[in-house]
Amino acid sequence: MVIDAVGLTKAYRDxxxxxxLDLHVAPGEIHALLGLNGAGKTTTIRMLLGMVRPTRGRVSLLGSPIRPGARAVWAGVGYLVETPSAYPDLTVDENIRMAARLHGLRDEKAVAAVISRLGLDRHTRHRARTLSLGNKQRLGLAKALVHRPGLLILDEPANGLDPAGVVEIRQLLHDLAHSQGVTVLLSSHILTEVARLATRIGVLDRGRLVWEGAAGDLVAQARPRLSVVVHDRPKAAAILHAAGHPTADNGDRALTLTGDRAIRRPEDIATLLVDAGCPPSRLAVEQDDLETCFLRLVGTR
Structure with missing residues (x-):
């Protein structure tokens, strides 16, 4: 495993x-951590990177245990945690060169390539303090990528980017993983982007991993239902219940049916209600969106 964390625990007094937390990330995987604010995503990432010492548990990256003084592993790791840092009075070009030198890299082509790949060509002579939030994020990503790491750990990598920039970062991470075999662990609150990008997703809630699986499995958590709008809801509910179709009232003039028979054959429900003198004015099969599935997993409405 590229990332192997077992029993990872961090307590701050009470x-x-x-x-x-157990977290295992395989080579070439794009693994996303999802969670509400305060769920423990950033603390987890900080422990993985050795920035915070765990109260209990162990971590290894690229096969090397993370402990004080373990330096060799960082040659293969790139990271961006929370707010991107930079020397404010150095230019974009100088900041990236400084990051490259800290990794023992003096390849001019590598610096030029990462500047171009992150769309920073027009800003190379701009001081870091003058950049917009989005371009500061691009600079942070460039510094994380300049030494061509085999593992990228990114905390909200699309933070501050406009929609076009979000798509560019998604494509960049996809290419790194699928073309160059780079392993990516990221945290994000942009659920639709995570679903498009990640191969596996872990959902954190109050410091616990409450769900983990393939990205497609999270989408599969969506529950289909048949929504039926009628004028007389109590009468329609009694008719449907008597026919073996239990209902729930969603409070918006509609009855909800979740049984397989109703969802597979909504026309039978319509016929049943019409024959009983309670015709529906609307009848539709609906499905939860990704946000609803996520909030259900963390027990939040």
Missing amino acids: VLAVDG
């Missing part, structure tokens, strides 16, 4: 920020 606050348990991360609680017994």
Whole structure:
């Protein structure tokens, strides 16, 4: 495993920020951590990177245990955590060159390539403090990528980017993973982007990993239902219940049916109600969106 964390726990006095987290990320995988604010995503990433010492548990990256003084592993790791850092009075070009030198890299082509890939060509002579939030994020990503790491750990990599920039970063990470075999662990709150990009997703809630699986499995959590709008809801509910179709009232003039028979053959429901003198004015099969599935997993409405 490229990332192997077992029993990862972090307590701050009476606050348990991360609680017994097991995380295993395979080579070439794009693994996303999802969670509400305060779920423990950033604390987890900081422990993986050795920025915060775990209360309990162990971590290894690229086969090397993360502990004080373990330096060799960082040659293969690139990271961006929370707010991107830069020397404010150095230019974009100088900041990236400085990051390259810290990794022992003096390849001019590597610096030029990462500047071009992150769309920073027009800003190379601009001081870092003058950049927009989006371009500061691009600079942080460029510094993380300049030494061509085999593992990228990114905390909200699309933060501050406009929609076009979000798509560019998605394509960049996709290409790195699928063309160059780079392993990516990222946290994000942009659920639709995560679903398009990630191969696996872990959902954190109050420091615990409450769900983990393939990205497609999260989408499959969506529950189909038949929504029926009628004038007389109590009468329609009684008719449907008597026919073996239990209903729920969603409070918006509609009855909800979740049984397989109703969802597969909504025309039978319509016929049943019409024959009983309670015709529906609307009848439609609906499905939860990705946000609803996510909020259900973390127990939030």
